[in-house]
Amino acid sequence: MSLTGQRATLMPELDSDTGTVAVLAVLAGDEVYGFPLSAVREILVPPPLTEVPRAPQHILGVITVRGQIITVIDLPKMLHLEAEQDDPCGRVLLVDNGEELIGVAVDRVIQVHRMEPDQIEYASAMSAELSEYVVGVGRVPSDSSTEAEEMLILIDPVSLLGE
Amino acid sequence: MSDPRDNVQEEFLAEAQELVEALSRDLLLLDEAHHRNERIDPGLINEIFRSVHTLKGIAGMFGYKHVGVVAHTLEDLLDDLRLGRTSVGPQLLDVLFDSVEHFQRLLALDDPQSPEEEARVQAYIAAVRSIGTETAEEEGDPLHKYAIDPAVLSVLTEYEEHRLRACIREGFRLYRLRAVFDLTAIDDSIETLRNVASDDAEIITYLPSMEGGNDDTIEIVVLLASGVPEAQLQAHFEGRYGGIEAIEERTHLPTLPPRLTSIPSTAASMGAQPEEDPSQASLHSVANSVRVDIRKLDHLMNVVGELALVRSAVNRIVDQFKGESTYRQSLMDLDRIGRGFERQLSELRTGILDVRMVPLGQVFNKLARIVRQAAREHDKQVRLVVTGANTEVDKLIVEKLTDPLMHLVRNAIDHGIEPADARTRVAKSAEGTLALNAYHKGSNVVIEVEDDGGGMNAHQLRETAVSLGLLSTDAGHELSRQEMLNLVFLPGLSTRSEVTDLSGRGVGMDVVKTNILRMGGMISIESEQGSGTKITVTLPITLAIIRALIVTIASRTFALPITAVREAIPYIPEEVRTIEGREVITLRGETLPICDLARLFGFRGSSRKKGGFVVVASMGNRELGFVVDGLVGQDDVIIKALGKSLSSVRGFAGATDLGDQKVALVLDAPALFTEHFDGPEALRAAETHP
Numbered sequence: 001m002s003l004t005g006q007r008a009t010l011m012p013e014l015d016s017d018t019g020t021v022a023v024l025a026v027l028a029g030d031e032v033y034g035f036p037l038s039a040v041r042e043i044l045v046p047p048p049l050t051e052v053p054r055a056p057q058h059i060l061g062v063i064t065v066r067g068q069i070i071t072v073i074d075l076p077k078m079l080h081l082e083a084e085q086d087d088p089c090g091r092v093l094l095v096d097n098g099e100e101l102i103g104v105a106v107d108r109v110i111q112v113h114r115m116e117p118d119q120i121e122y123a124s125a126m127s128a129e130l131s132e133y134v135v136g137v138g139r140v141p142s143d144s145s146t147e148a149e150e151m152l153i154l155i156d157p158v159s160l161l162g163e
Numbered sequence: 164m165s166d167p168r169d170n171v172q173e174e175f176l177a178e179a180q181e182l183v184e185a186l187s188r189d190l191l192l193l194d195e196a197h198h199r200n201e202r203i204d205p206g207l208i209n210e211i212f213r214s215v216h217t218l219k220g221i222a223g224m225f226g227y228k229h230v231g232v233v234a235h236t237l238e239d240l241l242d243d244l245r246l247g248r249t250s251v252g253p254q255l256l257d258v259l260f261d262s263v264e265h266f267q268r269l270l271a272l273d274d275p276q277s278p279e280e281e282a283r284v285q286a287y288i289a290a291v292r293s294i295g296t297e298t299a300e301e302e303g304d305p306l307h308k309y310a311i312d313p314a315v316l317s318v319l320t321e322y323e324e325h326r327l328r329a330c331i332r333e334g335f336r337l338y339r340l341r342a343v344f345d346l347t348a349i350d351d352s353i354e355t356l357r358n359v360a361s362d363d364a365e366i367i368t369y370l371p372s373m374e375g376g377n378d379d380t381i382e383i384v385v386l387l388a389s390g391v392p393e394a395q396l397q398a399h400f401e402g403r404y405g406g407i408e409a410i411e412e413r414t415h416l417p418t419l420p421p422r423l424t425s426i427p428s429t430a431a432s433m434g435a436q437p438e439e440d441p442s443q444a445s446l447h448s449v450a451n452s453v454r455v456d457i458r459k460l461d462h463l464m465n466v467v468g469e470l471a472l473v474r475s476a477v478n479r480i481v482d483q484f485k486g487e488s489t490y491r492q493s494l495m496d497l498d499r500i501g502r503g504f505e506r507q508l509s510e511l512r513t514g515i516l517d518v519r520m521v522p523l524g525q526v527f528n529k530l531a532r533i534v535r536q537a538a539r540e541h542d543k544q545v546r547l548v549v550t551g552a553n554t555e556v557d558k559l560i561v562e563k564l565t566d567p568l569m570h571l572v573r574n575a576i577d578h579g580i581e582p583a584d585a586r587t588r589v590a591k592s593a594e595g596t597l598a599l600n601a602y603h604k605g606s607n608v609v610i611e612v613e614d615d616g617g618g619m620n621a622h623q624l625r626e627t628a629v630s631l632g633l634l635s636t637d638a639g640h641e642l643s644r645q646e647m648l649n650l651v652f653l654p655g656l657s658t659r660s661e662v663t664d665l666s667g668r669g670v671g672m673d674v675v676k677t678n679i680l681r682m683g684g685m686i687s688i689e690s691e692q693g694s695g696t697k698i699t700v701t702l703p704i705t706l707a708i709i710r711a712l713i714v715t716i717a718s719r720t721f722a723l724p725i726t727a728v729r730e731a732i733p734y735i736p737e738e739v740r741t742i743e744g745r746e747v748i749t750l751r752g753e754t755l756p757i758c759d760l761a762r763l764f765g766f767r768g769s770s771r772k773k774g775g776f777v778v779v780a781s782m783g784n785r786e787l788g789f790v791v792d793g794l795v796g797q798d799d800v801i802i803k804a805l806g807k808s809l810s811s812v813r814g815f816a817g818a819t820d821l822g823d824q825k826v827a828l829v830l831d832a833p834a835l836f837t838e839h840f841d842g843p844e845a846l847r848a849a850e851t852h853p
Contacts (some may be wrong), residue, residue: 003624047824048720048824048825048826050814050818050825050826051719052767052805052809052812052828053763053764053765053814053828054764054812054813054814055179055809055812056808056811056812059808059809061807062805062809062826062828063819063824063826064818064819064824064825066465066469068465068803069803069804069805069806069817069818069820069826070806071805071806071807071808071809073808087669099807100806100807100808102808135667160808
């Protein structure tokens with residue numbers, strides 16, 4: 001399957017030299033998520049969060065970064081994967097969704113994977129609800145001894161635009 | 164994101180927009196002069212010609228074919244006008260005003276090359292071409308009146324010759340002025356001369372003379388035409404240049420040849436390019452200003468905000484070491500330096516805010532065009548009087564203000580000012596007056612739209628509101644006259660049942676009001692039946708910084724723009740009563756509805772056993788008390804927009820950085836009012852309006 005896929009918004013960019021895509025793997029709730037590294041602007045120790053009354057459930061609140069007001073979202077809630085995060089805000093990724101910067105709260109940042117195209121399985125097989133936000137699933141060698149492979153959910157940053 | 168091509172494109176659009184605005188401004192002057200039967204300043208026509216000419220040039224470079232074609236056609240027309248082959252009249256003015264609309268539309272289109280556009284442009288060009296040229300009435304060549312050397316006449320350009328004839332026809336006298344100029348600065352000197360002369364005289368041409376002057380200087384002989392008495396002109400040029408003398412009118416005998424006898428060959432080329440010099444000069448004058456993307460200013464403002472945070476962080480460290488005698492001297496120094504830094508910072512902030520300021524005249528010019536167009540469509544006579552066009556407000560406000568003001572102006576002409584015959588019947592002047600006044604009042608800018616038309620019928624408003632079910636009959640009877648007038652701001656109410664071209668296109672006064680309130684402004688209405696209506700809009704000078712009351716609600720910090728706040732009183736739970744399911748208190752004998760913000764925002768465990776305040780806010784003629792837990796104080800805050808993901812969340816105008824990386828949400832008082840009084844549905848309805 002070609003990396004340019006069916007979605008014009010597909011973010012993981014194939015590095016023309018190595019033929020791989022750089023994906024930042026993060027842990028949020030029970031799942032490991034992958035963000036195209038090219039869309040991640042910064043990883044922050046979370047500044048004080050201000051909650052916004054009446055905001056949708058998946059929005060944790062707003063923070064200020066160098067004078068800019070940034071909305072912080074809870075990824076599992078947004079994907080309707082109801083998992084209680086123990087530490088809902090270990091780190092905040094500043095992700096460029098093409099229009100503005102969005103803060104994504106994660107438990108911790110794991111590592112950057114350089115993935116071969118054949119390690120990525122595209123979203124067509126997934127549920128409709130998920131595929132709105134998800135590009136596909138990537139398989140990477142696990143860092144735990146019990147499993148050989150680990151799955152990471154590849155997020156499409158453009159889907160974080162919100163409504 | 165910054166594709167250089169986009170930048171270039173943006174530059175082009177910005178420049179083209181400026182040219183079109185200049186064109187529009189000049190056309191209004193031309194229209195006014197024509198309307199008053201005043202002499203039309205040839206300089207003005209040249210100015211219009213030049214705008215169109217430049218527009219044609221840059222449109223060609225950037226591939227805006229239609230803009231280029233329209234400009235080219237207009238150029239021909241304007242050239243005829245310059246040379247007196249056609250004259251200013253209603254048809255010509257209409258065609259010229261239409262050009263502004265065409266240019267603006269073409270510049271705004273993504274695909275200005277579409278076939279529909281092609282058709283529109285062709286139709287417009289046909290309209291321009293339909294304005295014929297007039298053949299000048301042959302009453303004998305006026306030039307014969309003066310003894311001007313044929314050698315001089317032979318080097319005049321067609322335009323100069325036309326102006327010379329036109330001036331003589333107008334009864335102007337001809338004069339000769341000698342001036343010695345430094346060769347290196349000749350362009351500037353001539354421009355200066357042009358400015359000096361412009362009040363009293365028109366420069367027809369200038370030619371170098373062979374006399375006077377040396378290697379570094381040159382003597383110029385200037386041919387002037389003037390309608391002011393010779394003595395006055397003499398006085399005007401007294402002590403400047405080499406003196407002025409009248410050119411003899413020819414009597415029966417051919418007089419001596421004038422002194423402009425020897426024409427060096429360079430004279431022809433100098434005289435042949437009269438419009439080059441002024442355009443160069445105007446380039447000089449714009450070189451002092453730069454065009455800046457407003458986002459760059461926003462960025463600078465953010466940097467200033469960051470610096471303020473750095474400053475407060477340094478302050479905190481200084482505080483930590485206070486009391487330790489070892490560092491006393493250094494701490495005092497640091498404190499002094501810190502205060503100096505703060506002063507400079509606030510100056511920097513003021514400076515940036517100042518850069519964002521633009522005169523309201525930009526909007527007023529657009530409005531003047533609307534006035535002209537609307538008056539013609541309705542066949543009404545309207546005189547526009549503008550005061551305070553130099554009043555400056557934030558660029559963002561100016562942009563957001565255009566639509567609401569346009570609506571008010573259209574309303575005034577459509578519903579307010581009566582047709583000429585109706586006016587004369589009630590002993591008013593046939594011509595109605597529409598006044599646009601702007602002035603500063605404290606940290607606000609006030610804009611008034613006032614007409615001397617028929618005024619509003621308050622009782623009719625009330626009846627319409629009742630018949631539309633917006634108001635119960637009983638409630639209607641209790642309204643004061645002012646309250647009846649305010650009904651016009653209700654969604655779904657229009658004073659006239661029929662829909663007209665101008666207003667009543669579904670965008671009502673309610674939307675105008677919502678837009679004004681959203682900017683932190685206020686709108687009020689005064690109207691006397693028979694004598695006119697005045698709408699007053701009050702706005703903060705800048706959107707970026709507002710004075711706010713900082714409050715706490717369930718241990719969270721919020722900012723409430725001070726413009727809405729009347730007073731704050733202690734909250735006493737025992738005094739709260741419930742009327743029709745709504746909580747109210749009594750304030751000085753009046754019933755005041757209250758809104759518990761902790762409850763509205765769903766903060767659980769807001770334990771307000773005692774303490775707490777009611778912040779009394781007013782919007783228009785409504786008052787509402789916001790119940791909060793604590794008052795922190797007043798502060799100047801910079802409002803920043805919330806991100807897109809939060810755009811559907813109602814009740815907040817934005818957020819502000821309180822320092823220490825703390826963010827406070829800024830309450831959107833108008834939205835909270837609408838929500839409280841009209842329900843959340845009304846708020847959403849107002850939102851979805853175009």
